Amino acid sequence: MRVFDPHIHMTSRTTDDYRRMAANGVRAVVEPAFWLGQPRTSPGSFADYFDSLLGWEPYRASQFGVRHHATLALNPKEANDPRCKGVLDLLPRYLDKDGVVAVGEIGYDSMTPAEDEAFAAQLELAVRFELPALVHTPHRDKAAGTRRTLDVVAASGIAPGLVAVDHLNEVTVAPVRESGCWAGFSIYPETKMSPPRMVEILKEYGTERMLVNSAADWGHSDPLLTVETGRAMLAAGFTADDVDRVLWRNPVEFYGQSGRLDLSETGTPESAYAGSSIARGGS
Template identity: 50%
Template sequence: MFIDPHAHMISRTTDDYEAMARSGVVAVIEPAFWIGQARTNAGSYKDYLSHILGFERFRAGQFGIRHYCCIGLNSKEANNEALAEAVMELLPDFATKEGVVAIGEIGYDEQTALEDKYFRLQLDLARELDLPVMIHTPHRDKKRGASRSMDVIIEHGIAPSRVVIDHVNEETIKEVKDRGFWAAFSIYPHSKMTAERMVALVKQYGAERLIVDSACDWGISDPLSVSKTASLLADQGISADDVRLVTYANALAAYGQSGQMTETDWLSPAPIDQRTLYQGNSVLRGGQTPQVGRPD
């Protein structure tokens, strides 16, 4: 069994859910993020958050995958102050809905004053709601951005054990681990972190507090990254216990602190019934036979 704790499934096809289920993925976490084009009003943000809380949860369940999400204002759009203010009004209501396991993904992009302002406000919201936090570390000037993120988190009185620092790499892993945070790695085909580099990091640092995810989105990415990385780890001599930690158990421990995510969700699942509709619509198309019964 695998958990993909960072997957932007709104960007993926239903075929991806089928493939993930076949590969052993039992649960996914979908963080709120930038969709590739800036949103211009709070209404579009409201519809987006409703989608990842609603239809994506339904769509995943049609293939026996449990879907959770994180709620937040991403760092890129925090630079639109009018939009950010309006979205901040929406977040408390969405963050208290069923299936929300963290505030995220939040943090820095260009490390501007507005990004800092809304990062801090969302950390306060996470503390108020007693939710874990998922941190996006910037693609540029990553080391400084990661260090600054952790400094601000500590300043706001949030325990490192409640925070997942994502998009970690060789440059940032030591500080993340030394300071007691969870370190998550986005396994991409050509960038961020490859499975081969992940093997080397597990060998060097051990499996404690390390998390593998796909961060699959609208770019060139792979929704099967978690299972493929697990296979490579095993092939390279990493113990079964350590493979399980980085591809399943650590994610469950980190996000299970929300009280919204537990193993019984997928160990004792409701039967799949693809005859079920969501607002009158099915994931199936003409001629397909609905699957009815327990997941394989």
């Protein structure tokens, strides 16, 4: 089983996690910029963080044979802090860099006017830089937040196939599927989704445009729950090809639209997606 975790916060994980992931078939990851657990007080602190995501973390991952890419953004939670608004002016300097495969995480935390503004501005950046967008749906009032998310995405003009709407569940998957966006699911030990629940969703909705991630961060999370989901799929009667589609080929297809996905160190030729018909949202 080969695994590409399309949303995991390795900055908050240990090198032992990288070792365990590599031993269990995790060959590639995408790390989205997110809230670190305490407020940042200036755009400069984001610059240091972005530099780490593009420099130190890919190096650290490479020591264990894991290919690391990043998505960069002003995250929804900190979009509410006026001290961080300058990050929107900082982002264009970073979105041109190798290793940046999407704008994200963007979207909603509390669905405030400040979040509306930051979300729309960063979707415009995704269109301008011809990058996919990774969208965070709120943990509270998720159904309303997902509807509002899809309205903002539709108004932005970005192709739905370039958008992954993440942290979905049984209540929110249908409207995202109908919108043409990619559907993302975070598998957690106690909250969010579990491997058995994910299997039931895949039975109902199929494996196309489905992204399964661990979103592992500094909270109670597990970077091997993608692997556990693959095993649960096999136990439920899905084929090895189905598992490979969900855990490898789907994230490769989604992030390959950036034209910057490089999986050469994994021994897999999917970097060829950079020049394919899906490179800018085609099917």
